[in-house]
Each structure stands twice: as C-alpha cells, then as structure tokens.
Amino acid sequence: MFKKVLIANRGEIAVRVIRACRDMGIATVAVHSEADKLSLHVQLADEAVPIGPAPPAESYLNMGRIIRATHDTRSEAIHPGYGFLAENADFARLCEKEGIVFIGPNSGALALVGDKVRARRTMEKAGIPIIPGMKAILKSVTEFEAAARSIGYPVIVKASAGGGGKGMRIVCGEKDLRPALEAGMREAKSAFGDESVYLEKYIEESRHVEFQVLADNAGAMVHLFERECSIQRRHQKIVEETPSPALDPDLRARMAETAKKAMRAAGYNNAGTVEFLLDKDRNFYFLEVNARLQVEHPVTELVTGVDLVRRQILIAAGEKLTLRQEDLHQRGHAIECRICAEDPENNFLPSSGKISFLKEPQGPGVRYDGGIYGGWEVPIYYDPILAKLIVWAEDREMACRRMAAALDDFVILGIHTTIGFLKDIIHHPEFRAGRTNTAFIKNYFDGWKESGKNEDKLRLALAAAAFDDMAAATRPGGGPAREAKEDAAAPWKTLGRWRIGGAGSHGI
Amino acid sequence: MEFEFLIDGALRKISLEKKEKMYVIRDGETILETEIRPVSENELMFLVGGRSSRVYIARDGERRLVFTGGRKFVVCESLHEAGHFLGGDERTPERGRHVKAPMPGKVIKLNVALGEDVRKNQTLVIVEAMKMENEIKSAIEGTVKKIHVAAGDLVDSEKSLIEIEPKR
Numbered sequence: 102m103f104k105k106v107l108i109a110n111r112g113e114i115a116v117r118v119i120r121a122c123r124d125m126g127i128a129t130v131a132v133h134s135e136a137d138k139l140s141l142h143v144q145l146a147d148e149a150v151p152i153g154p155a156p157p158a159e160s161y162l163n164m165g166r167i168i169r170a171t172h173d174t175r176s177e178a179i180h181p182g183y184g185f186l187a188e189n190a191d192f193a194r195l196c197e198k199e200g201i202v203f204i205g206p207n208s209g210a211l212a213l214v215g216d217k218v219r220a221r222r223t224m225e226k227a228g229i230p231i232i233p234g235m236k237a238i239l240k241s242v243t244e245f246e247a248a249a250r251s252i253g254y255p256v257i258v259k260a261s262a263g264g265g266g267k268g269m270r271i272v273c274g275e276k277d278l279r280p281a282l283e284a285g286m287r288e289a290k291s292a293f294g295d296e297s298v299y300l301e302k303y304i305e306e307s308r309h310v311e312f313q314v315l316a317d318n319a320g321a322m323v324h325l326f327e328r329e330c331s332i333q334r335r336h337q338k339i340v341e342e343t344p345s346p347a348l349d350p351d352l353r354a355r356m357a358e359t360a361k362k363a364m365r366a367a368g369y370n371n372a373g374t375v376e377f378l379l380d381k382d383r384n385f386y387f388l389e390v391n392a393r394l395q396v397e398h399p400v401t402e403l404v405t406g407v408d409l410v411r412r413q414i415l416i417a418a419g420e421k422l423t424l425r426q427e428d429l430h431q432r433g434h435a436i437e438c439r440i441c442a443e444d445p446e447n448n449f450l451p452s453s454g455k456i457s458f459l460k461e462p463q464g465p466g467v468r469y470d471g472g473i474y475g476g477w478e479v480p481i482y483y484d485p486i487l488a489k490l491i492v493w494a495e496d497r498e499m500a501c502r503r504m505a506a507a508l509d510d511f512v513i514l515g516i517h518t519t520i521g522f523l524k525d526i527i528h529h530p531e532f533r534a535g536r537t538n539t540a541f542i543k544n545y546f547d548g549w550k551e552s553g554k555n556e557d558k559l560r561l562a563l564a565a566a567a568f569d570d571m572a573a574a575t576r577p578g579g580g581p582a583r584e585a586k587e588d589a590a591a592p593w594k595t596l597g598r599w600r601i602g603g604a605g606s607h608g609i
Numbered sequence: 610m611e612f613e614f615l616i617d618g619a620l621r622k623i624s625l626e627k628k629e630k631m632y633v634i635r636d637g638e639t640i641l642e643t644e645i646r647p648v649s650e651n652e653l654m655f656l657v658g659g660r661s662s663r664v665y666i667a668r669d670g671e672r673r674l675v676f677t678g679g680r681k682f683v684v685c686e687s688l689h690e691a692g693h694f695l696g697g698d699e700r701t702p703e704r705g706r707h708v709k710a711p712m713p714g715k716v717i718k719l720n721v722a723l724g725e726d727v728r729k730n731q732t733l734v735i736v737e738a739m740k741m742e743n744e745i746k747s748a749i750e751g752t753v754k755k756i757h758v759a760a761g762d763l764v765d766s767e768k769s770l771i772e773i774e775p776k777r
Contacts, residue, residue, distance in 0.1 A: 570610075
C-alpha cells in the first residue's frame with residue numbers, strides 16, 4: 102500500500118480524500134493556490150505545498166508544479182478528486198511516465214471516455230444506445246448549423262472534453278446556435294483547456310440516472326447501483342439520491358449490465374460512473390462516462406456500505422477487487438444536497454466573502470462533507486460548492502424528512518447559500534412523489550423566493566439585533582461599524598466586510 | 610430602548626428594555642418577557658415563558674445576519690444601509706443606467722459597442738465567476754453611453770461596467 106498520497110484538488114473533495122487516507126494509515130500532501138493557503142484541506146493534510154497563483158490554470162491545472170510537488174514530497178500516488186485534472190488523460194499519462202500512480206483509470210481509457218465524441222462512437226459500436234447527435238468534431242458554425250438541422254432542434258451544446266455542466270447550452274432554434282456555441286466553447290476552454298464542443302438531440306422531460314462501477318486492474322468489475330440526479334440547475338446536479346424512484350428491479354438490472362458493458366468497451370479500471378438519460382417512456386441512452394470520483398458518491402456509500410475512495414486507492418495500489426456482485430445490496434435510501442455559495446433569490450449569482458458563522462447539522466443518518474470553516478473567506482476563483490449534506494434513512498420518505506430537518510439546522514452566515522432553496526425542493530410535492538426530471542427546477546422554481554419567515558421568527562431576529570446593538574454600545578470599539586470601514590477598500594471584499602474574530606466584542 | 614430596523618428590506622420598530630435580569634420585548638401589540646443569554650459571540654439564547662430558543666447572529670458592517678428557526682434574516686440599522694441592501698434591485702430607471710457587476714469576477718466578453726442601441730434584457734457583458742459565465746443584461750432600453758471595462762478585466766462587485774442612456 103502507498104505510504105503517502107498527494108491530493109491534487111481543493112475544497113470538500115480534498116478533505117474527503119484526506120480523511121480516507123487517514124483511515125487507511127496513508128500520509129497526505131495537500132497542494133494549494135495562493136487563494137487557498139488558509140483553506141481547510143491545507144490544514145488537515147500532513148504536508149502542504151503551494152503550487153501557484155489563484156487562477157486554476159496557474160495552480161490546480163498546472164501539471165508541472167503538481168508533478169514536482171509529488172516528487173519533492175516523495176508521494177507515490179496522486180488522487181485528483183473531481184474537476185481540475187481528474188479526467189485529463191495527458192496528466193494521467195504524465196504520471197505514468199514519471200512513475201507516479203494516478204488514482205483513477207488508465208490513461209488510455211481516460212482518453213477514450215474523456216473525448217465524449219469518441220466515446221459515443223465506441224459505445225455505439227459496442228451496441229449501447231446513444232442519443233442522436235454528432236459523432237465528429239466540427240469547426241465552422243455553418244457545419245454546426247447543418248448538423249443541428251439534421252439532428253433537429255432542440256439540441257444541446259456539450260463540451261467534448263468534460264462534464265459537470267460546463268459548456269452546456271440548450272438551443273431551441275438556429276438564431277441561438279452561434280452565441281451558444283461561442284459561450285460553450287469559452288466555458289469549455291476555461292474549464293478543461295479544450296474548446297471542442299458537439300451537439301446532441303435535447304430530450305425533454307428526461308431523467309438523469311447513473312451507475313457507479315468499480316473495476317480492478319485485472320478486469321474484475323462490479324456495479325454499485327444507480328444514483329438519480331435529475332434535480333439540476335444549469336445542467337449542474339444539486340440534489341442526488343439512491344435508489345432512483347424511477348427504476349424497478351428489471352430496468353435496474355438492464356441498465357447496470359449496460360453500464361458494465363460500456364466500461365468493458367472502454368477498457369476501464371478504477372472507479373467510474375456511467376451516466377444515462379432515461380426518457381419518459383423508460384428508454385435509456387448512454388450519456389457519458391465520468392472517469393472520476395463523483396461529487397455525489399456519498400449516497401452510494403451510504404446505501405451500499407462501500408467506501409468508494411478507499412476502493413479507488415486499493416485498486417490503484419494494484420489490489421484485487423474483493424467485492425462480489427452478489428454481495429452488494431441497496432440498503433435504505435440516501436439523499437445528497439449540494440450546498441453552494443450562490444444567491445438563489447438573485448439568479449444564483451456566486452457569493453464570495455467571509456463565512457462569519459458556521460454550524461453543521463448533526464444527528465442519526467446525517468453526514469456532512471465540507472471544505473469550509475467559520476471565519477474562512479470563500480474565494481471567487483473556484484466552483485461554488487461549499488459542502489454536501491447527505492442523509493440516510495430506512496426509506497425515501499424518512500430520508501426526505503431527515504434532509505429537511507438537517508437543512509433547517511444548517512447555519513451558514515455571511516454569504517448567500519442554496520440551503521433555503523434546497524429545503525423547498527425537498528418539501529416539494531412532486532419531489533416527494535418521486536416525479537422528477539431534469540426540467541424540475543425550471544418548471545417549479547423559476548423566480549423562487551424564500552418563504553416560511555413567520556412573525557415569531559421575525560420578532561426574535563429583531564430582538565436579537567436590538568440586544569446586539571445594546572451590547573455593541575458597551576464594546577471597546579463602540580460597535581461593529583468601525584472595523585468594517587477600515588477594510589472596505591480592500592479588493593474582492595465588497596461582499597465580505599466582516600469583522601475579525603473576537604476583537605472588540607463581548608466576551609465568550 | 611426603541612429600535613428601528615430594516616429586516617429583509619421592510620421597516621420594523623421594536624422596543625427592548627432591561628428589567629432586572631429580564632428583557633421586555635415590545636413589538637406592536639405583542640409584549641414578551643424574556644431572558645437573553647449570550648452563549649458565544651455568535652449565539653444568543655432567548656428564554657421566553659420557560660422555552661429556550663437559540664438565535665445565531667453575525668455582523669457585517671452595519672448589517673446583522675440573524676438565523677433562527679431555520680430562517681435567515683438581514684437586519685439593517687438605517688435607511689442609508691437599506692439602499693446598500695437593496696443594491697440588487699434594478700427596477701428603478703436610475704439603477705438601469707449604470708450597469709454594475711453583481712459579483713466579483715472577470716469580464717469575459719463585451720457584447721455591445723459604444724453608441725449601440727440596446728433592448729431591455731439584451732446581454733451587455735459576460736462576467737465569469739466561480740468558473741460559470743453570467744450574462745449581465747440591460748434593465749432598460751437605451752443607448753450605450755460609456756464602457757468602463759474591457760475583456761479580461763477583473764471587476765469587484767458594484768463596479769460600474771457600462772452606462773446606458775435611457776431611450777426617451
């Protein structure tokens with residue numbers, strides 16, 4: 102087994118991987134940009150190496166610096182997390198060349214599934230159903246226009262090099278195609294360093310259902326059932342669950358077998374996910390392979406009892422898969438909510454600034470995976486995901502109630518978050534009935550505003566502010582406003598003019 | 610003491626008086642006697658009629674961010690602050706003239722040129738933050754009078770990006 106692993110990521114996923122390494126007795130090395138030197142993952146790791154300025158291209162995407170940090174710290178393997186270099190075949194190849202184990206699939210499989218267009222061709226050849234669309238990359242807008250016409254609107258623009266919703270745009274008519282292509286290409290370029298995009302038929306009222314697969318280096322393979330990820334905003338998943346309310350045992354078995362077949366066709370090893378689109382007539386189509394640990398992996402962990410990060414590390418270290426398909430079962434129900442630094446009442450604008458107070462929910466069946474702490478300043482440069490709240494319960498209804506209660510107990514002050522929005526999703530009767538599709542947010546949550554602020558709560562909030570005002574008068578600084586002004590001119594701090602810690606406040 | 614606050618943008622009066630070990634809250638017709646215990650810098654315990662409730666509080670300049678019973682409130686000190694709080698409101702025409710960055714980020718693309726006529730809801734600028742592109746649209750119909758930024762610029766929130774001369 103490895104003695105030391107470098108984690109080439111940040112935020113909650115870096116924290117998650119560090120914790121798995123600790124469980125396995127493996128030392129950890131964090132890397133961080135200048136914007137992240139005070140971040141939680143840096144504090145939790147055994148060692149930390151700075152790798153450059155805040156923009157991802159100069160730090161978390163800088164292969165040379167990450168490889169050097171790996172050698173300098175004598176780490177034997179790199180866990181890439183998700184995003185950044187996680188699905189970069191050049192990076193996996195570089196690791197192989199440098200004698201570093203890349204904790205993920207082999208570079209050949211990664212290159213294949215990472216190129217979404219090539220993956221579509223491979224899957225089609227293997228007899229796996231794919232969504233009608235382009236099977237080659239085109240260059241000119243004219244060619245795209247012709248392709249879109251032959252596919253038939255609406256079409257969806259997708260980045261060939263990656264997933265996670267980056268670069269995706271739905272186009273309903275020809276006049277919107279050019280700006281969608283341009284925006285998609287820019288976003289793809291900035292997220293993956295590759296601007297190639299392609300078109301697929303956009304299938305309305307569909308569900309997103311994916312299957313988790315584990316494969317060892319010798320070709321042994323199991324699936325760990327599905328995750329239903331239909332609750333999406335801007336093609337980004339925000340609520341995930343397992344089991345899917347849409348599957349019955351027969352459909353589940355057929356999709357699982359197809360997922361394994363897809364992974365075999367790709368020559369895949371380590372942990373990966375096969376994403377399917379399930380249409381309203383219960384036909385399923387291959388979407389793509391996510392060749393990495395997924396954001397939503399914890400729901401699978403909670404219902405199967407398998408630690409996916411640990412399994413990734415074991416497989417990467419060359420160990421044989423000890424799990425047998427017949428031993429794997431779905432036990433109970435799990436739901437995950439992604440807590441993002443966004444303002445759901447204001448078009449989900451990113452919200453950076455200082456988290457002035459944080460209290461995570463607790464209780465039976467409640468799991469919190471976070472990358473933040475109270476007093477930490479959320480940088481603007483990276484994904485807005487702050488933390489994930491995952492609950493497990495014996496059945497779906499209990500899990501929903503548990504999630505709603507846990508969200509009610511989740512306090513993040515200082516920045517806008519999606520907590521209130523998520524709460525209303527969980528409470529929504531259509532969600533409760535399991536009737537979800539990828540247009541759920543668009544259909545039911547357009548122009549959402551927070552509700553449920555009754556007079557009692559309002560009065561208590563006012564009294565608290567009044568009490569705080571009276572207490573402020575007795576503070577040495579004469580109130581909270583003074584320090585705020587000193588800081589007001591600092592760049593990037595407009596949303597985060599917070600006072601620091603205990604200075605000038607009443608005693609604890 | 611009498612207090613006048615803006616809570617989530619609405620003006621509210623409340624009175625809080627110390628009475629021996631207790632506090633008396635007067636809110637219109639409602640009068641409550643409560644004990645208030647600061648538990649930590651960010652936590653207050655209210656004891657009303659033997660029932661305790663926890664309130665979380667954080668300070669941001671003159672604003673207070675308060676959390677109780679699963680809900681978050683923004684409590685402002687004065688009308689002046691209210692203007693700042695309502696900064697995102699683009700309904701007034703004066704507001705629409707100055708197109709501002711709603712969050713810190715990087716200008717990716719300018720979609721309009723100086724002197725160009727723009728429609729309401731037309732995309733003017735694309736600002737990228739947290740790896741997602743955000744289209745900044747015009748709140749009004751008019752003509753582009755000034756452009757303060759170029760593609761590649763890093764902008765702070767509330768930074769003026771473009772000025773629009775409203776159509777008469």
